[in-house]
Amino acid sequence: MTIPCEVGRLTLEEKASLCLGSDFWHTRAIDRLGIPAIRLSDGPHGLRTQPEEADHLGLAGSVPATCFPTASALGSSWDVALLERVGAALGREARALDVAVVLGPGLNIKRSPLCGRNFEYLSEDPVLSGDLAAAIVQGIQSQGVGACVKHFAANNQETDRLRVSAAIDERTLREIYLTGFERVVTQAQPWTVMCAYNRVNGTYASQHRQLLTEVLRGEWGFRGLVMSDWGAVHDRVAALAAGLDLEMPPNLGVSEAQIVAAVRAGDLDESLLDAAVTRILALVDQAGRTAAVGTGASFDADEHHALARTAAQGCAVLLKNEDQILPLQPQVGATIAVIGAFARTPRYQGAGSSQVNPTRLDNALDEILALAPPGVEVAFAPGFDIDADQVEGNAALRREAVALARGAEVVVVFLGLPDRDESEGVDRTHLDLPPSQTRLLAELAEANPGIVVVLANGSAVRLSDWEDHAKAVLECWLSGQAGGGAAADLLFGRANPSGRLAESLPRRLQDTPSYLNFPGDSGQVHYGEGIFVGYRGHDALEQPVSYPFGHGLSYTTFEYRDLSARVSGRHDDGDLEISVSCVVTNTGSRAGKEVVQLYVRDVEASVARPLRELKRFTKVSLAPGEATTVTLRLASRDLSYWSVARHGWVLEAGHFEIAVGASSRDLRCRATLDIAAQPIRPPLGAMSTLDEWLADPAGSVALRAAVGTDETGRPRGVVGGDEELRKVIGSFPLRTLAAFPGSGLDHEMLDTLIEQLDGPVGPDAGTG
Ligand code: BGC
Numbered sequence: 214m215t216i217p218c219e220v221g222r223l224t225l226e227e228k229a230s231l232c233l234g235s236d237f238w239h240t241r242a243i244d245r246l247g248i249p250a251i252r253l254s255d256g257p258h259g260l261r262t263q264p265e266e267a268d269h270l271g272l273a274g275s276v277p278a279t280c281f282p283t284a285s286a287l288g289s290s291w292d293v294a295l296l297e298r299v300g301a302a303l304g305r306e307a308r309a310l311d312v313a314v315v316l317g318p319g320l321n322i323k324r325s326p327l328c329g330r331n332f333e334y335l336s337e338d339p340v341l342s343g344d345l346a347a348a349i350v351q352g353i354q355s356q357g358v359g360a361c362v363k364h365f366a367a368n369n370q371e372t373d374r375l376r377v378s379a380a381i382d383e384r385t386l387r388e389i390y391l392t393g394f395e396r397v398v399t400q401a402q403p404w405t406v407m408c409a410y411n412r413v414n415g416t417y418a419s420q421h422r423q424l425l426t427e428v429l430r431g432e433w434g435f436r437g438l439v440m441s442d443w444g445a446v447h448d449r450v451a452a453l454a455a456g457l458d459l460e461m462p463p464n465l466g467v468s469e470a471q472i473v474a475a476v477r478a479g480d481l482d483e484s485l486l487d488a489a490v491t492r493i494l495a496l497v498d499q500a501g502r503t504a505a506v507g508t509g510a511s512f513d514a515d516e517h518h519a520l521a522r523t524a525a526q527g528c529a530v531l532l533k534n535e536d537q538i539l540p541l542q543p544q545v546g547a548t549i550a551v552i553g554a555f556a557r558t559p560r561y562q563g564a565g566s567s568q569v570n571p572t573r574l575d576n577a578l579d580e581i582l583a584l585a586p587p588g589v590e591v592a593f594a595p596g597f598d599i600d601a602d603q604v605e606g607n608a609a610l611r612r613e614a615v616a617l618a619r620g621a622e623v624v625v626v627f628l629g630l631p632d633r634d635e636s637e638g639v640d641r642t643h644l645d646l647p648p649s650q651t652r653l654l655a656e657l658a659e660a661n662p663g664i665v666v667v668l669a670n671g672s673a674v675r676l677s678d679w680e681d682h683a684k685a686v687l688e689c690w691l692s693g694q695a696g697g698g699a700a701a702d703l704l705f706g707r708a709n710p711s712g713r714l715a716e717s718l719p720r721r722l723q724d725t726p727s728y729l730n731f732p733g734d735s736g737q738v739h740y741g742e743g744i745f746v747g748y749r750g751h752d753a754l755e756q757p758v759s760y761p762f763g764h765g766l767s768y769t770t771f772e773y774r775d776l777s778a779r780v781s782g783r784h785d786d787g788d789l790e791i792s793v794s795c796v797v798t799n800t801g802s803r804a805g806k807e808v809v810q811l812y813v814r815d816v817e818a819s820v821a822r823p824l825r826e827l828k829r830f831t832k833v834s835l836a837p838g839e840a841t842t843v844t845l846r847l848a849s850r851d852l853s854y855w856s857v858a859r860h861g862w863v864l865e866a867g868h869f870e871i872a873v874g875a876s877s878r879d880l881r882c883r884a885t886l887d888i889a890a891q892p893i894r895p896p897l898g899a900m901s902t903l904d905e906w907l908a909d910p911a912g913s914v915a916l917r918a919a920v921g922t923d924e925t926g927r928p929r930g931v932v933g934g935d936e937e938l939r940k941v942i943g944s945f946p947l948r949t950l951a952a953f954p955g956s957g958l959d960h961e962m963l964d965t966l967i968e969q970l971d972g973p974v975g976p977d978a979g980t981g
Contacts (some may be wrong), residue, residue, distance in 0.1 A: 215544045220487050222246060226489045229472035232453060233463035240497060257317030257333055258283045259569030267849045278306050279694065280562055280569040282320060286528035286672050286690035288335035288715035291808040292832045293348040295527050298965030300352020302517050306360040309511040313500035314359040314405055315348055317339060320346040320393045323716050324369040324746055325731040329640045332563040332671025332691050336715035337391055338827050341397025350401035356504025359404030362397050364442055366390055366424055368409035372642045372732035378412035381740040387855035388744050398433045398921035404496060406436045408457060410445045419445045425456030430892055438492045450475040458489040514572045517693050525692040525699030531766040532686040538665055540706025540768055543622055545588035551578055553627030554595040554656065560629050560669040561696045563597045565637025565757055575697035577627060584701045593977050597649040597949045607649040611656060619663040625656060625704060629669030640732055644675040644722050651679045656683035667700055676759045677720040706768060711806035713765035717748050725746045726750025739914050748877045749823035763810050763876035769801030776882035783850045784864050784890040791847040795873050795882055799835035804835045809843045809873060813851055816868040825877060866890040897970055899963055901932060903950060904943035911970060912972040920957040921965050930957015
């Protein structure tokens with residue numbers, strides 16, 4: 214990579230000034246050396262490029278850009294190829310708007326359905342989040358524009374987001390909250406990463422050296438630039454030392470002075486500043502080499518609108534479809550009653566920094582009118598006022614809607630969350646649809662049993678109290694500017710639903726694994742559910758859910774057969790590969806897409822492990838009657854857990870169940886494999902228990918030799934104790950036993966033993 218200017222030609226002041234932007238959306242230019250400024254722009258599902266007035270809250274306007282479905286919708290597509298296409302479109306729009314880096318995708322884990330920003334995030338599962346985010350990054354970057362994956366890390370709530378400390382144990386952090394970022398970094402090498410606002414185990418993410426340098430760069434090989442979230446820097450010098458290159462927006466006049474002073478005082482090693490500046494110059498250079506400035510780059514707004522429609526079709530999840538009420542097949546002369554204010558006034562994106570000014574906006578009512586077969590009447594009634602929750606206030610609207618429903622062949626009801634319920638900056642407090650809507654639905658169902666509900670919401674809503682009133686429920690999420698057309702396509706069967714839930718839909722808020730620990734208080738949120746987030750928790754607790762992770766119906770059906778799981782290589786040699794194949798057949802009469810999901814379970818584990826964890830997935834398109842062989846490959850890491858004793862990934866030998874199916878609770882084929890690996894020997898020490906010493910082959914031999922035998926040949930002291938005694942003292946550390954008279958051990962023997970084993974000696978040895 215050519216760097217436009219040697220770091221050595223910059224003065225200390227110039228170097229410091231490069232570590233912060235020049236305004237809300239630009240990096241700093243240094244005219245003397247011909248270093249240009251580059252422009253950054255939100256956001257995950259469309260460009261929010263602000264020409265003049267700047268803010269990061271979506272308050273001031275932005276230039277028109279295509280509003281694609283938001284991340285919770287895109288996540289439900291489970292479609293890597295589609296997300297790459299959407300990413301490429303974002304990249305094209307960025308080039309046309311002279312944007313060098315798109316501030317997205319966001320891939321924080323949906324720890325609770327209450328998180329106000331879940332509409333901007335992909336999934337509750339790290340593999341799905343990471344692989345889909347990687348596809349978006351690849352798409353954006355294929356256009357010579359950088360992506361910015363955010364918010365690193367553990368920004369899983371909006372409550373107190375600028376200060377709260379996420380208290381997360383090491384294993385949970387690795388397995389759940391970092392894995393998605395690791396996948397996107399290693400698969401797609403994003404140009405930039407944005408740190409989160411919050412603290413992680415007490416340290417601001419912007420100052421978290423372990424995260425920003427040791428893990429991100431050291432372990433994962435990230436080569437790009439780390440920028441702050443807007444206003445996430447509290448101590449510029451500490452942040453720089455931790456690995457945060459660029460502060461946004463700039464704390465002008467303050468931060469650069471602090472950097473200069475710290476270098477002069479010897480409090481900041483200048484080589485750390487040089488490293489940050491090198492990365493900033495590299496980004497400017499990379500952007501400059503691919504920039505579209507002055508090239509007249511443009512994008513085809515019609516084509517992108519069409520892509521937004523295709524994307525929205527692929528994101529919608531058909532949750533239920535009794536009596537195959539969908540797709541609609543109205544008789545000539547029939548009336549379709551379209552009810553619900555959202556049919557005419559779509560809710561298609563969320564509020565905050567990701568808010569896009571769309572190039573145009575479809576509404577479902579017009580699109581249904583356009584697609585309805587000749588001779589079929591489409592009649593509309595709003596049914597409720599989106600902005601008024603009061604059940605009584607909507608009585609007149611309800612009466613009108615019920616009257617319309619009574620005479621209709623089928624009733625399509627557009628329900629959803631109002632804008633005020635989902636926004637950056639605030640978490641929700643409940644999962645319910647407004648009572649004005651559920652009351653309407655109940656009355657419509659009394660008037661007409663043929664009810665189809667179409668939902669617009671950015672994060673899970675509770676269905677258990679109203680879904681019995683509907684024969685079909687089509688979850689469209691926040692489906693972007695072309696969502697209305699996509700809904701019409703799906704309702705009439707011009708498109709076949711193929712979305713799958715990227716988040717569980719719980720029956721009640723109280724069932725969500727993080728319920729007791731969300732959103733915390735007093736500046737702390739304790740991730741008490743540990744690794745049991747989302748379906749991992751629901752499954753462990755054997756909880757019924759409204760719809761499980763991975764669920765979604767189609768207008769056709771799929772059959773799975775002939776699972777084979779072939780092992781090659783060996784874990785201990787670092788080349789273990791499990792090739793899992795099965796045949797998937799479209800057994801219905803329509804073309805459709807199936808998402809094949811592969812889950813792994815460690816059947817015998819020494820640590821608590823989830824009953825199933827998603828490890829691979831793919832989306833296949835099949836004509837009626839067509840069959841295909843799907844092959845998915847696993848490696849050691851997919852069977853491993855993060856060991857807090859070893860601070861690393863560990864694969865424990867034994868049985869693993871490989872299951873393939875259509876959802877986390879609809880597993881169609883299973884195979885059990887016996888995987889070999891060196892046994893994991895915890896380092897033995899003075900604090901290792903008697904049981905641990907005796908379970909370890911070398912430790913047992915050494916201990917037995919040290920205590921010796923009595924005249925009957927039985928080991929002396931505690932080692933020779935009977936089963937009953939072992940039950941009681943087996944969990945005692947040897948150091949404790951060595952102090953007991955008659956134990957057969959003393960401290961000197963113990964020290965010698967440990968030296969012989971060449972194991973660590975010390976108070977904490979063996980406690981992991
Ligand atoms: C958000 C980021 C966004 C930035 C710039 C922040 O408030 O958390 O996601 O990219 O503003 O608008």
